Amino acid sequence: MMRIRILGPLSIHHGTVEMTPTAQKPRTLLALLLLHHGQVVPVSDMMDELWKGVPPKNARAALQIYVFHLRKALARGTGVPSAEVARTMLRTVQNGYRLAVEPAHFDLEIHHRLRRAGGSAMAAGDLRSAAMYFREALNLWHGPVMSDVEPGTRIRAEAAALEQSRMTMLDYRIELDLKLGLxxxxxxxxxxxxxxxxxxxxxxxxxxxxxxxxxxxxxxxxxxxxxxxxxxxxxxxxxxxxxxxxxxxxxxxxxxxxxxxxxxxxxxxxxxxxxxxxxxxxx
The missing domain is CATH 1.25.40.10 (Tetratricopeptide repeat domain)
Incomplete structure (x- = not known):
């Protein structure tokens, strides 16, 4: 099963095999796709992110090369043929791309689920469960979001939103600890x-x-x-x-x-x- 982390340095592993790109632009592309895991990211958004709003004339061709290398890395790490990766994991959809890796231990998705579960428990008065959910969510963080990725405006904005979500959860968790006499x-x-x-x-x-x-x-x-x-x-x-x-x-x-x-x-x-x-x- 794949293990994906973005709440800290970006990393994607399958067993002991690391598939995280070392080159900066493929790394930024992977980060953007993971932030929108399961959703279509338009080509225009990708080019805007990779080239800070000023894409070169060969931007589309360069983007296709980066996607090719991402698919190759996924195929190498998972043992799945590249054609199957392109059909099921990193798909071309309309005028964009969609990354969906299932099943996977993905810290961002677990973070969102724990945050919502904690909010539900807190509002329902189940303070101990709420504190546990929030604590588990906060323990997923290992530093600033994708701290080793060169962000454009989209990644920077979404990272800031995630950081605000983390601080809100921290406020709640501390409040719960105070209510629980800790x-x-x-x-x-x-x-x-x-x-x-x-x-x-x-x-x-x-x-x-x-x-x-x-x-x-x-x-x-x-x-x-x-x-x-x-x-x-x-x-x-x-x-x-x-x-x-x-x-x-x-x-x-x-x-x-x-x-x-x-x-x-x-x-x-x-x-x-x-x-x-x-x-x-x-x-």
Missing amino acids: HRQILSELAVLTSQNRFHENVHAQYMIALYRSGYRIRALELFHKLRRDLLDEFGLEPSAKLKEFHQSVLTLDPALDDAEVVAPPPRPAADLPEIPALASSF
């Missing part, structure tokens, strides 16, 4: 996250609450003041009203902090999906 267990993680995300107010608020509940009230206040200084120095902005309310609650030892909520749950359950933690853990 504030002490996540202090070290939150210390790293606030250092890496200096202006992320949700993460700072969650760290303040975790510190307060763990008996570190002074550190919680210091955290707020450091964020305030950073915001003023960098942007001339004050922290949000919500963060100021949390700061005031820490100052006054407000018992409401024992049940405070930083990130609200999803408004309604997503579509029910099967449990798949075993798939995620196989990466």
